[in-house]
Amino acid sequence: MPELPEVETVRRGLDSYIVGHVIQEITIRNPHLRWQVAEDLPLRAQGQVIKATSRRGKYMIWHLQRGDLIWHLGMSGVMRIREHTIDAEKHDHIDVIFNQHRVRFTDPRRFGSLFYSDNWQEHPLLQNLGPEPLSTEFNAQDFAKALYKSQRNIKAVLMDSHVVVGVGNIYASEALFLAKINPETPAANMTFAQIEKLVDAVKFVLNKAIQAGGTTLKDFLQINGKPGYFRHELQVYAKALQPCPICQTLIQKIVLGQRATYFCPECQKI
DNA sequence: CAGAGCTCCTGAATGC
DNA sequence: TGCATTCAGGAGCTCT
Numbered sequence: 600m601p602e603l604p605e606v607e608t609v610r611r612g613l614d615s616y617i618v619g620h621v622i623q624e625i626t627i628r629n630p631h632l633r634w635q636v637a638e639d640l641p642l643r644a645q646g647q648v649i650k651a652t653s654r655r656g657k658y659m660i661w662h663l664q665r666g667d668l669i670w671h672l673g674m675s676g677v678m679r680i681r682e683h684t685i686d687a688e689k690h691d692h693i694d695v696i697f698n699q700h701r702v703r704f705t706d707p708r709r710f711g712s713l714f715y716s717d718n719w720q721e722h723p724l725l726q727n728l729g730p731e732p733l734s735t736e737f738n739a740q741d742f743a744k745a746l747y748k749s750q751r752n753i754k755a756v757l758m759d760s761h762v763v764v765g766v767g768n769i770y771a772s773e774a775l776f777l778a779k780i781n782p783e784t785p786a787a788n789m790t791f792a793q794i795e796k797l798v799d800a801v802k803f804v805l806n807k808a809i810q811a812g813g814t815t816l817k818d819f820l821q822i823n824g825k826p827g828y829f830r831h832e833l834q835v836y837a838k839a840l841q842p843c844p845i846c847q848t849l850i851q852k853i854v855l856g857q858r859a860t861y862f863c864p865e866c867q868k869i
Numbered sequence: 870c871a872g873a874g875c876t877c878c879t880g881a882a883t884g885c
Numbered sequence: 886t887g888c889a890t891t892c893a894g895g896a897g898c899t900c901t
Contacts, residue, residue: 601895602895633877633878633895633896633897657895657896671895671896672895673877673878673894673895673896674878674893674894674895675878675879675880675894690879706878707878707879707880708877708878708879708880708893708894709877709878709879710877710878710894710895710896724896724897748871749871749872750871750872751871751872751873755872758895758896759896760895760896767894767895768893768894768895856872856873856874857873857874857875857894858893858894859892859893859894
């Protein structure tokens, strides 16, 4: 499930294949993604050079000469570099065709999306996003302000992209474990020391995951077709009834905000 | 306004 | 074996 580290992994992997290259053509086999892909998107992007790529939260942006392509991988989206001769398979919805190769977007669940925008910063979906977790904009002082006015539990706030972007279900559980904070703790009850630890834990776990090429539970693949290796470094996620790596107490699974949540009841007491 | 719940989708896992 | 049901989840949208 692509979260920030997975999107960043894909972006970095793509760069050497697409930056400086001209988009010859875009083939949309199935426009019915989370939002329907605009009919005129291929025409607007074709012939343009990709100047650079960037990322905002879980959105990946390809900066063209005149506008931007904005991608979201949803939860099962995968991008691969393919030779022109390789036939498209089921769920291969979009090809971005360059001279020597093509980028193929595959997304069985079709929660992904692709937009063309004259200016990515003005795209409606990118308005009102919280700070990047790996930037200094995400810090204990500012995070505390959001927490202290909230009635929700800490995990829900941590996963709220209006508060901080990019922290999905996997890394929320992992960061809370590292910071020894119970996911059900009311956000407003967090001590400042806990908030500082959590901010550090979020940065730590996201950086580690990027270094490992993301986390592959089921669908996610890097550009080169390899899985992400952070799965082997997960401490609690998807480890219900397995011993806590710190204290050997069995990891518990609960549902918070309709999301599976994993924690150690001993290390993460309220 | 804040927050809870719903919704899109398919494939894998589970149940009978 | 096979069909039906359940679950997973990013995040915008709707409703309270």
